[in-house]
Amino acid sequence: MKIWQNDTFYLERHESDIPWLKLFTETPYKEMSDAPGEVRMQIYTILDIVEREMIAYYRPDKINIASFGNYLPHLHWHIMARFRNDAYFPEPMWGQKQRESTLDLPDFDTFAKTLQKRLSVL
């Protein structure tokens, strides 16, 4: 589900128990180094904004950030708010499941609205 977009990027919510967003470039670059410098800089800015908003809103135990694209070689970044009692912590979300999640998190829509507002200045 797309929660924000401009001419260069879009941000999707990944279906998960944790707050998990994916940032895609509209133009499908394979690697970060294939993207123009200005696009790379904007990616860093957006990741920074998302990280700060996730921390402010969810107070996670850790932020996780990753760019793989082995299945889908279209540059995208995962940004996840992780909690000690989420299903995989302290493993990455791609690791071994550790437990059933007992998360009770605040409303995603409120978070998304705040984030949209912060990103609207880009």
Add this chain to the structure above:
Amino acid sequence: MKIWQNDTFYLERHESDIPWLKLFTETPYKEMSDAPGEVRMQIYTILDIVEREMIAYYRPDKINIASFGNYLPHLHWHIMARFRNDAYFPEPMWGQKQRESTLDLPDFDTFAKTLQKRLSVL
């Protein structure tokens, strides 16, 4: 094993079948957003240099980049050269093993020397 360092950062080789480096800050920040802006910019620059040198030297099928720190909340970035015949591809290196690796890669020391030279300008 440390393969490069300056006053702010050090780069370690992670023991693996694939070319896998870890970039640490000397000062132990928990999250990217805890690091000063200048340090974040230098991290992006170093990741970009490492990615480009990995691509030039190893011709990998994909570069993977990640920052987790759930076990060790000291800001560090993983950067990995991935290959279709590595043990986990297309899964992340933290995922399910897919096969025995049949990689036959060029010498790491030559790569490390080139990288040290590129990073020496920082």
